[in-house]
Amino acid sequence: MLDALLGKIWRRRLGKMATLGDGARIVGRIWVRGEGRIHIGARVVLDASVAPIELHPTYAHSEIVLGDDVVVGSGTSIEAVQSIRIGERTRIGRYCRLMDSHFHPTIGERDVHPQAVPLVVENDVDMGGRCILVAGAYVEHHVTICPSSVVTRRVRAGSTVRGVPAHVIDAGSGGPK
Amino acid sequence: MSDVRDTLLDRTLSAMSEVLEDPWKLRDVAARTVALARGRIAFRDCERGRRVRAFGDVRVVADGRISLGDLVFFLGGMFPSELVCHRGGEIVIGEGSGFNYGVTIEAHGRIYIGKRCIFGTMVRVEDSTRDLSKPITLGDDVWVAHGAVIAPGVTIGAGSVVSAGSVVVTDVPPNRLAVGNPARAVPLDVKRAHAAREA
DSSP states (O other): OHHHHHHHHHHHHHHHHEEEOTTOEEEEEEEEOSSSEEEEOTTOEEEEEEEEEEEEEOSTTOEEEEOTTOEEOTTOEEEESSEEEEOTTOEEOTTOEEESOOSSOSSSOTTSOOOOOOEEEOTTOEEOTTOEEOTTOEEOTTOEEOTTOEEOSEEOTTOEEETTTTEEEEOTTSOOO | OHHHHSOHHHHHHHHHHHHHHOTTHHHHHHHHHHHHHHHHHHTTTSEEOTTOEESSOEEEEESSEEEEOTTOEEOOOSSOEEEEEOTTOEEEEOTTOEEOTTOEEEESSEEEEOTTOEEOTTOEEESBOSSOBOOEEEOTTOEEOTTOEEOTTOEEOTTOEEOTTOEEOSOBOTTEEEETTTTEEEESOHHHHHHHHHO
């Protein structure tokens, strides 16, 4: 009951900064910071019942797009400097972190943001809990990412990846077209 | 670090000129002021340098000695940071180091963190497991990215970077990049390292 009420309040707050699709469901608190654009597709579930979910489109030109029927778990943080796009029917587990910039360079002046690389997760991806997707990650459709993996590069359609940094443990058949 | 030495008056004047230039900056200035006050309250049992700031929740247990250098700051976010020093333990954090939210630092023995280190979100640094306790040392200018875990007894050299999600169980030399679980040290210039391997 209280959850439903809180959900309504946060939905209203989110609604001011984001475009919400029909039937999008929000449970718990969503932290939204930044000046960019957020699009939340139809029937998206943002399940922040255990911990808040963070959506940060940092700058005015940044964008976060969640496709239709996406499910995002508690404690997940999506931080876009340029753009993060999540495809339809993708499931994101708990405590994941998706970012399209490293925010600091490994060499040189640490406070200068390096170039952001748009991060794309295509349709029907299944992402386990505590995954980290950093700049350079491009996850094609029907990929399974095992929990606690760190994805840094392109993952081919239909494959299963695991580990830090993630490697392919099952190349799959390319997934249903 | 010239801004460490300048006076309160200088800082107030510069903050005022900042606000006059762009009134929206008032929010930032107010946030910084609140953070200073929060730092004083949160780290009241610690040895603090000047202008130690807490922009969010920090849980501090100072049964041992915690020393924070000038300009150390803790950012706020979805999860509180934790700074736990048990009886007889020691945590030393060098000046200018910054911590994002959800960082856990727990010491039974000694944890030394150098100057100007950057800690990403959800990093864990604990110097003890159930049956061993070894000191952890991080050099100056170390950057530890999101979700990394530093195991007991590890020394990380100055200027090194620990990549996101890594579990560091062995020492990392200076100016290297630690990646993986368990972490291995590779050159900092990742692109050049890749090019050298392919050539």
